[in-house]
Every structure is written in C-alpha cells, then in structure tokens.
Amino acid sequence: MQLQPTASHFINGEYVEDTSGTPIDIIYPATGAVIGRVYAATPAIVDQALASAEAGQRVWAKMSGRERGRVLTRAAMIMRERNHELSVLETHDTGKPYQETVAVDATSGADALEYFGGLAGSLTGEHIPLGEDWVYTVREPLGVCVGIGAWNYPTQIACWKGAPALACGNAMVFKPSETTPICALKVAEILHEAGLPAGVYNVVQGMGEVGAALVRDPRVAKVSLTGSVPTGKKVYAAAASEMKYVTMELGGKSPLVIFDDADVENAVGGAILGNFYSSGQVCSNGTRVFVQRGIKETFLTRLAERLKDAVIGDPLDEATSFGPMVSEAQMNIVLGYMDKGVEEGARLVAGGNRLDRDGFYLEPTVFADVRDDMTIAREEIFGPVMSVLDFESEEEVIVRANATEFGLSAGVFTKDLSRGHRVIGQLQAGSCFINSYNDAPVEAPFGGVKMSGVGRENSKEAIKNFSQVKSVYVRMGDVESPF
Ligand code: NAD
Numbered sequence: 287m288q289l290q291p292t293a294s295h296f297i298n299g300e301y302v303e304d305t306s307g308t309p310i311d312i313i314y315p316a317t318g319a320v321i322g323r324v325y326a327a328t329p330a331i332v333d334q335a336l337a338s339a340e341a342g343q344r345v346w347a348k349m350s351g352r353e354r355g356r357v358l359t360r361a362a363m364i365m366r367e368r369n370h371e372l373s374v375l376e377t378h379d380t381g382k383p384y385q386e387t388v389a390v391d392a393t394s395g396a397d398a399l400e401y402f403g404g405l406a407g408s409l410t411g412e413h414i415p416l417g418e419d420w421v422y423t424v425r426e427p428l429g430v431c432v433g434i435g436a437w438n439y440p441t442q443i444a445c446w447k448g449a450p451a452l453a454c455g456n457a458m459v460f461k462p463s464e465t466t467p468i469c470a471l472k473v474a475e476i477l478h479e480a481g482l483p484a485g486v487y488n489v490v491q492g493m494g495e496v497g498a499a500l501v502r503d504p505r506v507a508k509v510s511l512t513g514s515v516p517t518g519k520k521v522y523a524a525a526a527s528e529m530k531y532v533t534m535e536l537g538g539k540s541p542l543v544i545f546d547d548a549d550v551e552n553a554v555g556g557a558i559l560g561n562f563y564s565s566g567q568v569c570s571n572g573t574r575v576f577v578q579r580g581i582k583e584t585f586l587t588r589l590a591e592r593l594k595d596a597v598i599g600d601p602l603d604e605a606t607s608f609g610p611m612v613s614e615a616q617m618n619i620v621l622g623y624m625d626k627g628v629e630e631g632a633r634l635v636a637g638g639n640r641l642d643r644d645g646f647y648l649e650p651t652v653f654a655d656v657r658d659d660m661t662i663a664r665e666e667i668f669g670p671v672m673s674v675l676d677f678e679s680e681e682e683v684i685v686r687a688n689a690t691e692f693g694l695s696a697g698v699f700t701k702d703l704s705r706g707h708r709v710i711g712q713l714q715a716g717s718c719f720i721n722s723y724n725d726a727p728v729e730a731p732f733g734g735v736k737m738s739g740v741g742r743e744n745s746k747e748a749i750k751n752f753s754q755v756k757s758v759y760v761r762m763g764d765v766e767s768p769f
Contacts (some may be wrong), residue, residue, distance in 0.1 A: 299484030315381025342485020359401030395445030540695030542572030620669030
C-alpha cells in the first residue's frame with residue numbers, strides 16, 4: 287500500500303507539492319520508522335489554499351442544498367467502500383490498532399458526511415408573521431472556514447469539521463496535525479471524486495504557525511479547532527481580534543462515577559473504554575474514575591483481571607486491541623505522568639512502564655488511592671493512565687467531580703436510574719453518559735463546557751456553528767416616518 291501521500295497539500299481540487307516548506311517526517315508509531323514525508327505550507331501555499339477556497343465557496347454556495355448533500359452522501363459511500371484501505375492508512379498515521387480503525391475512523395467520518403449530506407437540503411430559515419408585515423430569515427454560509435485538527439482521529443476530525451461546513455455552503459481549508467498528516471488528504475481526494483467543485487475542501491500541512499497564519503487571514507470567517515486548551519486559548523484570542531466565529535474542541539479530565547449498585551462488568555468495561563481505547567488518546571476520556579467504597583475492591587479486582595486480556599502488539603494484526611502512543615514525544619509526556627503518580631504517593635496497581643519493544647508502546651496503567659490534589663488527577667495526560675479515586679456519598683462526589691477547570695464529558699454507572707439522571711444533571715460537562723462511556727454518534731451534539739471548549743460538533747447544533755442568520759423585515763404598507 288502507498289503510504290507516502292501523492293503530495294503534501296490538496297488545493298483547488300488537486301494535489302500540490304512545494305518542497306521549499308519545512309519537511310515533516312511521517313513516523314509509524316508501531317516501529318518508529320519514517321514511512322513518508324510532507325512539507326509544511328509556505329505563505330504562498332497558504333495564500334493559494336485560501337484563494338481557491340474563496341473562489342470555490344462562491345460556486346458551492348450557489349448550488350442547492352440538495353445538490354450539495356448529494357456530493358457529501360456520495361463521498362460517504364466511497365469512504366465506506368474503501369474502509370479497509372482507509373483504516374490501514376489511519377493505523378499507519380496514528381498507530382491505533384486496525385481493530386479500532388476499521389470500526390471507528392473512516393466509518394464515523396462517513397457517518398458525518400451522510401448525516402450532514404442528508405440535512406443539506408433542509409437548511410431553511412423561518413417566516414415570522416407581524417400583522418400584515420413579516421420577517422423572513424435566511425440561514426447563510428459563513429464563507430471560508432478553517433479546520434485545525436489534533437492527531438488522535440485524523441480522518442474523523444477532517445470529516446466532522448468538513449461535513450457540516452460544506453453542508454451549509456462554506457468552503458474549508460483544513461490543516462491536519464503535523465503528527466498525522468496523511469488521512470485528511472484522502473478525505474479531500476474522496477470528496478472531489480464524489481463531485482465536489484474544485485477549491486471547496488483544501489488541505490494544507492504544517493505546524494502551529496501554519497494554523498496561526500490561517501486563523502489571522504482576513505479571508506477566513508470561522509475557525510474550528512480540535513486541540514489542547516493552551517492552543518485553544520491562542521486560537522480563540524486570535525479569532526476574537528477579528529470577530530471570527532469559533533468552535534473549540536479542547537481537552538478534558540472527565541469524571542466517571544461508579545456507584546456501589548452498578549453492574550460491575552459494565553462499569554469496568556466503561557472504565558476500560560474511557561481510559562484505554564486508542565491507548566488513552568481520547569479527549570473525552572473518563573480519567574478520574576470515582577468508585578464508591580463498597581464496590582472498590584471488586585472493581586479493582588475485575589479491572590486487573592480484564593487488563594490481562596489486552597492484546598498489545600502489531601496494530602495491523604486484527605487481534606491487537608492496544609497499540610502504541612502516537613509519537614515518542616507523547617509517550618515521554620505520559621511516562622512523566624506515570625512517574626509523577628508514583629512520586630506523589632498514588633498506588634500503582636497495573637502497568638507504569640514503557641514496553642521493551644520497538645515503537646512507542648506503554649502499558650495500560652492504573653493508579654488506585656488517587657487523591658484530588660495529585661497531578662495525575664488534575665492534568666490531562668492523554669495516554670493510558672487511569673486514576674481511581676474513592677468516594678462515600680453522592681453529594682461529595684458531585685462536588686469533587688466538578689472541581690476541575692475542564693468540562694468535556696462525564697459518566698455515571700448505577701442501576702438506580704433516577705440517581706443516574708440526578709447526578710448527570712449536576713455534573714458540569716457537555717457530553718455525558720449513563721451506564722455507558724464514550725459513545726459519539728453523529729446525531730448527538732458533542733463538545734465541552736468550561737475550559738473544554740465552545741460550540742458543538744455533530745448533530746443539528748453543528749449547523750448553527752457553521753451558518754449565520756440573516757433576517758429580512760418586509761413592510762407591506764407605507765413607511766411612517768417622523769418627518
Ligand atoms: P495541540 O493543541 O498541540 O495541536 C492541535 C492543532 O493545533 C495542531 O494541528 C497544531 O498544529 C495546531 N496549532 C498549534 N498551535 C497553533 C496556533 N498557535 N494557531 C493555530 N493552530 C495551532 O493538540 P494535539 O497535541 O494535537 O492534540 C491533543 C489535544 O487535543 C488534547 O488536549 C485533546 O484533549 C485535544 N482533543 C480534543 C478533542 C475534542 O473533540 N474535544 C478531540 C481530540 C483531541
């Protein structure tokens with residue numbers, strides 16, 4: 287399979303190369319081998335991408351919603367047909383096991399294209415009667431939108447931002463994370479194969495400075511970022527100075543609350559999904575696992591037993607269920623947190639080490655007896671490190687769960703459904719779960735509160751975030767003026 291992309295960028299409907307930009311090696315996380323290279327966009331490439339988006343958007347916005355929807359739906363079909371190849375590519379880009387990528391990445395990207403493709407024909411305004419006068423509203427596109435991605439879900443992020451933007455009649459310039467540059471190019475290629483007019487979805491490579499250049503360009507109307515809180519603050523500030531719209535999908539340190547009466551197997555399964563899927567590199571992970579004292583020992587015992595079933599190895603082997611970290615840098619950050627956990631007195635009950643093999647592999651790691659003030663309970667780790675904290679009462683756990691600057695997700699496991707709803711109702715988070723964890727269907731809004739973000743992706747909410755409303759007052763009679 288061809289891993290080296292045809293060229294670094296995709297602009298105006300075709301691949302574009304410019305080797306004068308900073309080289310970015312593409313590293314396969316399972317081996318550490320360089321499998322390809324792209325070049326960061328130069329100012330000339332950034333300019334070309336934005337100019338092509340501006341021109342493409344004018345063509346695209348003139349098409350009917352149904353016509354736009356047809357292109358997106360066709361792209362979704364192509365993505366599904368090519369799921370295997372796209373999943374192998376995603377595995378090379380990120381190191382995530384094929385077992386995951388084949389089930390989640392291109393398929394959830396296709397879900398977004400299909401869902402927003404379906405909505406595109408029904409994006410209408412309102413009619414507001416005012417006696418004999420009336421107002422009508424028009425839902426208009428914003429213009430050129432910039433998407434900036436993180437490295438954990440490169441295909442999904444490219445689609446979650448692109449699909450609603452395009453459904454509303456916008457054009458997009460997407461900058462993938464420099465750590466995972468491959469997959470977004472395939473999304474662009476497929477969209478154009480499905481009939482997208484040239485220039486409507488462009489991809490440019492580069493580090494933060496390329497993202498920053500896109501954000502500050504006056505041709506850009508909106509920025510949708512998936513990334514960390516520190517980057518989010520910079521991008522939000524830059525966008526605010528030009529009064530641009532933003533969607534910010536940022537980090538988290540989400541609570542997963544397990545009550546005594548919970549089904550233990552389901553709670554352990556939820557905690558595994560919410561900490562070790564994608565080797566823990568998921569923004570919405572429930573990394574503060576609050577376990578009520580009565581169930582603590584049973585929970586930890588079953589967790590330890592089930593961790594032994596993790597198949598750690600070659601991500602391309604379908605049996606593998608736990609792969610490497612995305613990069614050496616991220617692995618070292620996580621190792622630092624593992625050391626910190628031990629240093630600050632948390633009880634290491636599983637893992638804690640790098641694996642003795644090529645690539646950036648860490649062990650799934652669990653700390654018990656974690657206190658709220660420990661670094662591992664306060665900071666986003668973005669790796670396979672679960673912190674288990676004890677609690678006694680419902681009131682206490684709600685206060686402690688909310689004592690964080692983040693507010694992306696929250697989960698509750700209990701058989702008492704009224705308690706489940708009561709507790710979730712008081713947790714400060716945007717994407718919540720009762721007796722489940724980390725489901726992200728495109729039909730449901732996704733996003734955070736507090737420092738975890740602004741705006742929502744997916745669902746009809748995303749339409750609001752990629753369009754603006756024009757209201758038109760229509761007077762049927764004469765104008766009455768004072769003089
Ligand atoms: P990051 O913040 O380092 O980078 C994100 C993107 O922003 C990259 O493409 C990067 O090149 C770009 N960037 C960096 N500085 C910039 C600047 N000044 N202007 C414009 N763009 C800039 O994040 P990461 O390490 O790639 O990803 C991990 C983070 O992303 C974690 O905090 C995680 O929680 C978060 N994340 C959030 C979600 C969500 O939906 N809420 C999903 C996935 C990841």
